[in-house]
Amino acid sequence: MSEHSFSPAWRAQPLGRRGFLRVSAASAATVALVAATGCDTSTPEPVLPDPNLITLPAGDNGLLYSLYLLALAKATLYQKIYETPPTDLTTAERAIFSDLRDHEVAYRELLHLILDPNYLDPTKAAQLFPTDFAFKLTSFTLTTRAGVLVAAQQLEDLAAATYPVMVPLLTSSNPYQRVLLLKAASVQARHAAVVRDLLAPGSFANDDVVNAAGQLKPKTPVEVNTALAPFFAPYVISVANLPVPVL
Amino acid sequence: MNFFNIINQLAEVDPDVMGRLDTRRSVFNSLTSMSKRAAMAAGPALLASFFTKAYAGTTAGDPKEVFNYALTLEYLEADFYNKMIASPYFSTASAAAQAAIRQISKHETAHVNLLKAVVTGIGGTPTPAVTFKSATFASLTSFAAQLQVAQLLEDTGVRAYKGRAGDLLGLADVTITGIGTINPLQSALQIHSVEARHAAHIRYMRNQTPWITGTGDLDSQPHYTGAIPESNTTQSNVNLIAANSITPNTTYSAADAAASFDEILTPAEVTDNSRAGGLIGA
DSSP: OTTOOOOHHHHHHHHTHHHHHHHHHHHHHHHHHHHHHOOOTTSOOOOOOOTTEEEOOSHHHHHHHHHHHHHHHHHHHHHHHHHSOOTTSOHHHHHHHHHHHHHHHHHHHHHHHHHOTTTTOTTTOOOSSOTTOOOOOTTSOTTSHHHHHHHHHHHHHHHHHHHHHHHHHOOOSOHHHHHHHHHHHHHHHHHHHHHHHHHSTTOTTOTTTBOTTSOBOOOOHHHHHHHHHHHHTTOEEEOTTSOOOOO | OOHHHHHHHOOOOOHHHHHHHHHHHHHHHTTOSHHHHHHHHHOHHHHHHHHHHHTTTSOTTOHHHHHHHHHHHHHHHHHHHHHHHHSTTGGGSOHHHHHHHHHHHHHHHHHHHHHHHHHHHTTOOOOOOOOBOHHHHHTOOSHHHHHHHHHHHHHHHHHHHHHHHHHHTTOOOEEETTTEEEOHHHHHHHHHHHHHHHHHHHHHHTTSOSSOOSOSTTTTSGGGOSSSOTTOOEETTEETTSTTSSSTTOOOOHHHHHHTOOOOOOHHHHTSTTTGGGGBOO
8 A cells, every 4th residue: 555646635625625715705706896897798707616616636546536435425325224224124125234334334444545544543534525525315215115225226326337437447556456446346236236126126137237238337437426416515526537438 | 956066077178278277276286385375365466476377378468368268258157047048947937037047148148249249359269169068057956056056157257257357457448340449348347247246136036145245055165265265354455354444443244344345266266177167068
């Protein structure tokens, strides 16, 4: 892990939200000035920097952050289901969700440790995201068996579809991260298969997720980000710096 | 069904495969000490050098060879499911189980066709088809016995694709007539993830955990062992079951740590007689 590189610009970002607010205030003042002096209709409208904008770094770290967010999302969902399971979720199904929770927490924590090697030292640990940053579960129906399975399938299909895309995009000569994600990729697929089977028996590898060549239909980092975006509001994640796969 | 007995019955193997195994076995023999095994489990770099040695004489990382290796395994799986569907025991299975096997069979046949096109498209010659040994298949005298082998084939397939990922890493995108532009590693991983979905479903059909926790009825079979066994709990040089290893004040169970990650099998391990190698034949 010694050759791990951490993006200093990114590290500073969560701590620098005040900076964002200052920039935003200055821009607002600019808008006011332009408005007061009258503006030509052909002038492009100034774009306000969003104080809630979080831009993921370029390169491998951007991909690792993206996968961290997926693990965070799933771990948050499964922890909630574990704590307050729907009454119609069977004991066997609760055991499956308990396993899902444990696996996702392991991914989240390992990725956290890779992104911040000082994670385990409270005196040095960096803050990856603002303290109130969270995956919000409010749009899911988590009071019924069907509701939790729909939520789980949405996230598991997304993760299973993007791991085969993200692993080849890693460029570090450090094999550890790549091997780690390679080993997790098939477990994501196992998760997706079983939640699909629980929701609709036999749908583990239906044609909606597998193409005619027998391959899992892929999802790009941009598609993953778009799918997760509503759950991270008011924060807005930008993956503009992430590498783009050929699909 | 005693899987070891079946393996023991399989004396004759493709002579070419046998020849390759012999050289690989000598590599294994040079790595038998515990310390070296431990180092191997910890170091993918060492594993890579081991792999290069095992394949001395062939070009490690030659995508034509890698995709032909995958094609051989897909031929084996495709033929196995064809035999399963044609078997008199197939009609004893539930409609849902039959539908699942047909869906899996459809994918394996699609994988064969895709990989043939990829090998041809990158300038190679598709390796000749192999079949699942008829005598071995005949010894599987129930749908449940066949399903056990299906689980072993699928879980081995997942590990086999992982074992070659390093050889496809960094290869440029290629444009293949009839398929389009593909990234070789991504394309292989998209197949591998479908194998994992198959494995999870078959394990679920058999009342096993969909992931490999080490508590399953087949988890001690050679398909789950190897230089890096499925029971491995060290990832990225971090021992996941040590106290405070990845989360302050938290310790993970060995079952969770092992199940969260599927491990690789090298080509030498996959084509060994105790695994897929012993199932290939007339």
